[in-house]
Amino acid sequence: MPELPEVETVKRGLEKVLLNKKIENIKVRRRDLRVQVPVNLESDAVGAVIQSLGRRAKYLLINLSNNKTIIWHLGMSGRIGIHSEKPVELLKHDHVILETDDGISIVYNDARRFGLVDICDSEKLASLKYFSAMGEEPLEDSYDAKKLLSHLKDRKVPIKLGLLNQEIIAGLGNIYVCEALYRSGISPLKACNEISLKEAEKLVIEIKEVLREAIEAGGSTLKDHKRPDGEIGYFQNSHKVYGKEGQRCPNCTCDISKTGGIKRITQGGRSTFYCEKLQK
């Protein structure tokens, strides 16, 4: 479930149950995730108190009282569940379980194991390989079209791929890039260096808006992925183009028997959904 809004939803769910709790135990059932789970995770985290939760792009951050931070990424298929019952019945692909002193278990399930769990000194976070080259957070008030354009102006790749590049802008994934480009009326095929200031301004507005709406709706729930509290997100109901190949886009009056409706093409090996008529 994990683009920026989904990770933000997970963060908010975990805040409710983890703040000021002491970590009593961590179980790692598989260490071979995208990055090996460090062998010192347990010894560094157990006994510490969770002081705050954070998010950087699609990474969840758990800040501990001993000045360590747990870094958690959900990859493509990762989910985090909150369990208050004991004992927790573990399922296939439940790789990491964090238990608090008040009997809550946080269970990380990830079939494809593209996610990761790591820990580091909090002060060294920004210099970590995950973050050192990462672009800015689009939801920061200070994020604007000039910042986006400064990264686009020298690149020839299609804007769709530019927006997926975490060094250009942090936290967007396939769904929200497709949706933001649609709302902006910009073709996913347009080269980054052909995006005008006006288009960049529109894009930034729409990126912020689509992310805010998605967070408000609890993220997008695709397949059977759920939020940590077991509830599903609702933003998938607001997707205008993503996953809607052949359908008429909401703002079109065209005859889809002639136009074929929303197009699906492949860019960088991934599906792009867009309306040829409204995105130029």
Added chain:
DNA sequence: CACACAACCTGTCAGC
């Protein structure tokens, strides 16, 4: 340096 493409690993679904 920018970019294209394959790879990582598993599950699901459509089509035969």
Added chain:
DNA sequence: TGCTGACAGGTTGTGT
């Protein structure tokens, strides 16, 4: 029912 192939929310390594 079973098999095969395409595809899936992300990121990184390799080669040009």
